Amino acid sequence: MLPRFAELARGHNDRSFADRCHSEADQLRRNLEQHSWDGEWYRRAWFDDGTPLGSAENAECRIDSIAQSWATLSGAGDNVRVRTAMAALDSHLVDRQHGLIKLLVPPFDKSDLNPGYIKGYVPGIRENGGQYTHGAIWAAMAYAKLGDRQRAWELFGMINPVNHGNSTASISTYKVEPYVMAADVYAVAPHTGRGGWTWYTGSAGWMYRLTIESLLGLQVVAGKMRFQPCLPQHWSGFTLRYRYRETFYMITVSQTHDAEPPMTVRVDGIAQQPPEINLVDDRQEHIVEVHLPGNPSST
Numbered sequence: 001m002l003p004r005f006a007e008l009a010r011g012h013n014d015r016s017f018a019d020r021c022h023s024e025a026d027q028l029r030r031n032l033e034q035h036s037w038d039g040e041w042y043r044r045a046w047f048d049d050g051t052p053l054g055s056a057e058n059a060e061c062r063i064d065s066i067a068q069s070w071a072t073l074s075g076a077g078d079n080v081r082v083r084t085a086m087a088a089l090d091s092h093l094v095d096r097q098h099g100l101i102k103l104l105v106p107p108f109d110k111s112d113l114n115p116g117y118i119k120g121y122v123p124g125i126r127e128n129g130g131q132y133t134h135g136a137i138w139a140a141m142a143y144a145k146l147g148d149r150q151r152a153w154e155l156f157g158m159i160n161p162v163n164h165g166n167s168t169a170s171i172s173t174y175k176v177e178p179y180v181m182a183a184d185v186y187a188v189a190p191h192t193g194r195g196g197w198t199w200y201t202g203s204a205g206w207m208y209r210l211t212i213e214s215l216l217g218l219q220v221v222a223g224k225m226r227f228q229p230c231l232p233q234h235w236s237g238f239t240l241r242y243r244y245r246e247t248f249y250m251i252t253v254s255q256t257h258d259a260e261p262p263m264t265v266r267v268d269g270i271a272q273q274p275p276e277i278n279l280v281d282d283r284q285e286h287i288v289e290v291h292l293p294g295n296p297s298s299t
Contacts, residue, residue: 002028003075029076037081041088042067044104045115053115054104060111063092064104065135072142086146089139098193099158100185101136104129107188124188126196131185133159133203137210144214144230153232156215159207164195181207216253218242225277227263227290231255237292245281251288261293 006021044054044064071077107129140155165178176195183200217229237254265275
């Protein structure tokens with residue numbers, strides 16, 4: 001948040017506060033790298049006596065997904081380390097057999113660690129080692145930010161409730177509505193794969209952002225639309241109709257593997273530099289063409 005607040009401060013000609021935000025962010029980043037790195041992933045927290053949480057030395061909660069995802073999403077993590085951390089997340093927390101993305105493993109149960117109310121849940125339920133959907137979505141967003149389209153879309157498929165209702169066996173396991181977001185999915189027998197608290201607006205909002213901003217790559221910032229798609233390799237593109245107040249933008253995004261960088265953006269036939277849209281509410285329909293360079297060898 002600090003670099004983003006610095007940008008806001010500069011927009012109000014408050015250079016001194018902007019510089020302070022950058023300075024504090026740099027110090028925080030250095031401290032995180034010095035103290036939070038556990039060797040293969042980032043630690044989640046510390047108790048008052050200095051005992052770490054989310055560390056390989058813990059018998060319970062050895063790794064927590066949130067620290068890995070946000071080290072990536074925040075931009076604060078070291079470029080090499082975040083890839084190592086996300087590989088650890090994939091190895092330890094993604095349960096492909098049951099289609100789950102766990103928040104942490106192993107769950108809290110018999111150790112002396114007392115992180116608070118989550119230990120009150122049965123091991124493998126909700127925040128205590130189940131799939132907590134906020135965290136699962138952040139993991140998919142982090143893979144998208146790294147450009148790992150294969151894992152980003154794979155995790156999206158696991159989280160998508162529709163895929164929990166695509167067979168009789170899936171429906172009998174999931175047991176809740178497959179057309180709304182669930183806050184959590186159980187990860188303990190005999191209820192592994194069962195949906196928990198449904199109609200959960202928080203995870204629904206994040207799922208929307210994952211779909212629109214991280215995967216389709218449409219990001220609206222301060223009256224501009226920017227594009228950073230993370231599309232499946234086999235997609236040729238997509239179209240959408242975007243409403244900005246009382247003005248419609250008809251957007252076509254095309255992905256071709258023979259195109260050369262950089263990405264190009266045209267609005268009503270006019271190339272945009274930089275390649276983004278200045279959103280204008282002129283009540284006219286605008287045609288937007290976005291051409292993405294492809295890379296057949298990428299993930």
